[in-house]
Amino acid sequence: MSTANPKVLMLGWELPPFNSGGLGVACFGLSQALAKKGAKITFVLPKKVDLAFDFMDLEFANVNEPEEKMLSAYSTLHSWLVDAGIDDSFPSDFVSGALMYAEKIKDIALKVQPDIIHAHDWLTFPAAIAAKEATGRPTIIHVHSTEYDRTGGHGQNPSVFNIEKNGLENADKVISISKLQVDLLKRIYNLEKQKIELIYNGTSVFKKEQLPPALGHLKEVGYKIVLFLGRITLQKGPEYFVRAAKKVLEYDKKVAFVVTGSGDMIEQMIAEVKDLDVIDNFVFTGFLREEEKDRIFQAADLYVMPSVSEPFGIVPLEAIANETPVLLSKQCGVAEILKHVLKVDFWDTDEMANKILAVIKYGCLHDDLVWESGKELPNINWDKSAGKCLRLYRQLI
């Protein structure tokens, strides 16, 4: 047993580049920073992927679901069922991945003999409890998102909710990634304050290299680019983006609204764009990764994140690293620690438009936001998060 270099059994669901969103990115960033500080990590994924890291070991639980049926960490139950072609009325199948994970984890846990177990999001919670029972080691549950905020509080799946609640109750400590989420855990999941440790997410990339910009054809004729980048789902507030766009276009026609991402609400979003008659000013690029994603950021004059409920929100940090100014909703966890960004209530599309127009119109505002946010970004780093995490490990070991 070592408190200086604790052996950590880290339970995850995805890691980049095989990820569909921020969960994998966060797990990777945190693990890397922890390993740098001396933690000995074994990271468990549900099924085998072609990955290897020099700073941590990988194990695969071989949860043998056929690939198409693997539940994404982000889907609401309903959308997953729809995707998997499963009848909505069947309650038993959907958590099979999570439960199978729990079955397979015991062998891995006994093999690794960890000092501490650290599990990320609900799909790993049953496995975390199983590992805890098998080894008797202290267990940390790390909440990146909850069923509540994934569904906007409506149409939550009771089984998923129960898995989350059960995991939270059986954990020795819970890590939450924002004050917003701490409140939610207390309010909705009845978690006591003392059980929760607030550790913000971070980033390890503070400046991206300059790339040849995208959307040249629009910029050349004087269009300003306003970017929505993220999963097109209820939680991310896509309809507010569209409504704000309509208002902006009433004052300035030379604005292009670029939507990068995919998700269950994409058709709805396109329909709204058509309805509001702003289709001529919208561009849908689909899901972009890495360099292509950076190029889109660098082409944008403003990045907007109108999330209805965002436990943290790593994407604004990427925007800042690409020297793009940010407008984000006050209902995002990351708004608690970013000062040099514009903020707005997600439902206040008038104010959203007001701020979008200001950034477009005043180059000095754009420049100061970029300059200052670039200076504050290095303070939001994974080293800080890892440091707090290690202190927590030491308390429990």
Added chain:
Amino acid sequence: MPSVCLYFQAHQPLRVKKYRIFDVGNDHKYFNDFSNSNLNNKKVLVKVAEKSYLPANELLLKLLKKHPDFKISYSFSGIFLEQLENYLPKVLRSFRKLVQTGRVEILSETYYHSLAFFYSRQEFESQVVLHRNAIKRIFNVKPKVFRNTELAYNNDLAKWADKKGYKAILAEGWDKFLGWRSPNFVYKPKGTRKIKLLLKNYKLSDDIAFRFSDKSWSRWPLTVDKFARWVNRANGNGNVINLFMDYETFGEHQWKEHGIFDFLEKLPGKILEHPDNDFVTPSEAVERYKAMDVVDVPDIVTWSDMERDLSAWTGNAIQNSAIEFIYALEQDVHATKDEGIIEDWRRLQISDHYYYMCTKWFADGDVHKYFNPYDSPYEAFISFMNVANDLKLRINSKLGVEN
């Protein structure tokens, strides 16, 4: 010696309300927030009057009556006096009572507490005249001593004040131009003939104004005994101790509960205990004491921050863009000959607007006494520029220019 020279700055801006792009062209009232927010100018004025102006005035009047040798000085911005006239005439009356003792000097400044000197000499002079007229009307006084907004000072300003016949001008006693010299003497500004320079002793002034209730300060608590001892130390190597500060120090920045009024109450008596000490107004200071040396200040010095420059008002891109936009309107503003437009244009020159756009201290964990009634400097900028654009539209409309 030494003679203690107390100077208090009393100012309240007119804060621009939350103003959006949709209001441009539609709403020409920029300063009329009557909500519960900190942009409600009347609300702020009333609050500060209760915590600071009224109790401080009452105390100082008592002290002036008790100590016939006690003297103080003020500078009131025109916009401050205007708001008192509109909302709190009783506070104005209490200031008048102080002036009527004959031992309270009033200084000259720009009516709109602006940085006009650095952008338009003509506008600057207009604002000084407006201010002089207001002081004459309200207090029946013709100021002889000048101080610029935020004690901003340079050689050019001194030369201007000298030509105008002011007897003295105030500035920050900043080491950068003083070198080894002490602020506790009267000086002559470079390139002037008659005017004299009074320099703020920032260490002693800020002990009261900033550090008074700071428990982490090595010299806390600041008692009158302690402070009087420090003042007395200047005996033999100083003529004046210039204690220049914001009037809101008494009750608003430093709270009554922390003893600031008790301190002020005992201060005159304690200082006067030493037979060589006395109090002087700025005019008396420069009359009595000769200038010890010539002081050269080619670059702008203010009483603000570590840098003692204008970076708190013009240090970033949004501030510079905003202030230049406003001053670029000057010619057209006067061409309209419209009083409402001219007045609004001047109100938009109040230095506080740009101060609210400062990004310098908008950082995590900052303990600076920085008060912004907006959620962020960027919000301040957005409301301000929307307003500025509405003003521009009004100007163009008046001049018959196509928008």
